Amino acid sequence: MSAVLVLMVFFTVAIWETFAPNHPPRPGQHRRWIRSASFHVIGLLVSGLCVPIAASTVVDWAQLHRIGLFNQLQLPTVLAALLGVVLLDFGDYVTHRAMHAVPVLWRFHRVHHSDLDVDCATDLLHHPVEILIGIALYFAQLLLWGLPYESVLVFALLGILSSPWQHGNLKLPVGIQRYLRxxxxxxxxHRVHHSSAAIDGNRNFSAIFPWWDSWFGTYAKAPIDGWSALRFGLAERQNAGDVTFFKLLFEPLGVMPWLRFDRRFFRR
Ligand SMILES: [Zn+2]
Ligand SMILES: [Zn+2]
Known part of the structure; x- marks a missing residue:
């Protein structure tokens, strides 16, 4: 059921951005899409093989052993569920900031930032190691807070809706954007966050609710050099040949000595 919803949301955004794009797509779109889809398939396989338990199992286990704050407080279910969703989104904000700030995490997260265009294919571009780290941190939050299953369900639903949406090359009326944000x-x-300018890349970390960026001083309304000068990707990797499937997959692992080794890949 969730797979059907994921596909429905993804293809709705894909069709929408095809007919009403915000910016003209870069040449070589088919290569980008094949590369991103390949990363997504590998991510699904690796997470399926390495993580044999579901979030619901972690929730059940925490409830059974009364682990986590909410399992001690016994709050009303609706209140606990809503608070849980907000806490999980805050956790995503903290995780995302850590992905940029901690070098060993950044070497994997920067694969997502390597995309030279931003559309819903970018949403699929994550290194499998980043996905595994993300799952481990997510499970740690479930144990820390002892959240009810309803929080996990609503948060997963919001994630399914928001992730392709925020990467979409979508043109929205200015008035709607102003209130929606x-x-x-x-x-x-999120487009600002994918700018090749480092100062922009360290802005707009929020995943679903935008408040965290405003409250923690990381919000930017527009790129530092304006929308017309916005370029996506990493400043030092602006050629499509530098962000191929094999380079993005193996370089962060440091296991491709036969490729030209670029030390800058590991630094922000
Ligand atoms: Zn990022
Ligand atoms: Zn992104």
Whole structure:
């Protein structure tokens, strides 16, 4: 059921951005899409093989052993569920900031930032090691807070909706964006985060609710040099030949000595 919803949301955004794009797509789109889809398949396989338990199992285990704050407090279910969703989104904000700030995490997360264009294919581009780290940190949060299953369900639903949406090459009316970004991370907001300028890349970390960036001083309404000068990807990797499937997959692991080794890949 969730797979059907994921596909429905993803292809709705893909069709929408095809007919009403915010910016003209770069040449070589088919290569980008094949590369991103390949990363997504590998991510699914690796996480399926390495993580044999579901989030619901972690929730059940925490409830059974009364682990985590919420399992001690016994709050009303609705209140616990809503608080849980907000806490999980805050956890995503903290995790995302750590992905940029900690060198060993950045070497994997920067694969997501290597994309030279931003559309819903970018949403699929994550290194499998980043996915495994993300799952481990997510499970740690479930144990820390002892959240009810409803929080996990609503948070997963919001993630399914928001992730392709915020990467979509979507043109929205200015008036709608202005009000929407009070409650939801918009494509425009996340586009700033994918700018090749390092100062922009360290802005707009929020995943679903945009408040965290405002409260913690990381919000940027527009790129530092303006929308017309915005370029995506990493400043030092602006050629498509530098961000091929094999380079992005193996370079972060440091296991491709036969490829030209670029030390800058491991630094912000
Ligand atoms: Zn990022
Ligand atoms: Zn992104």
């Amino acid at each position: 009070w409650v939801l991370v918009t494509p425009e907001m």
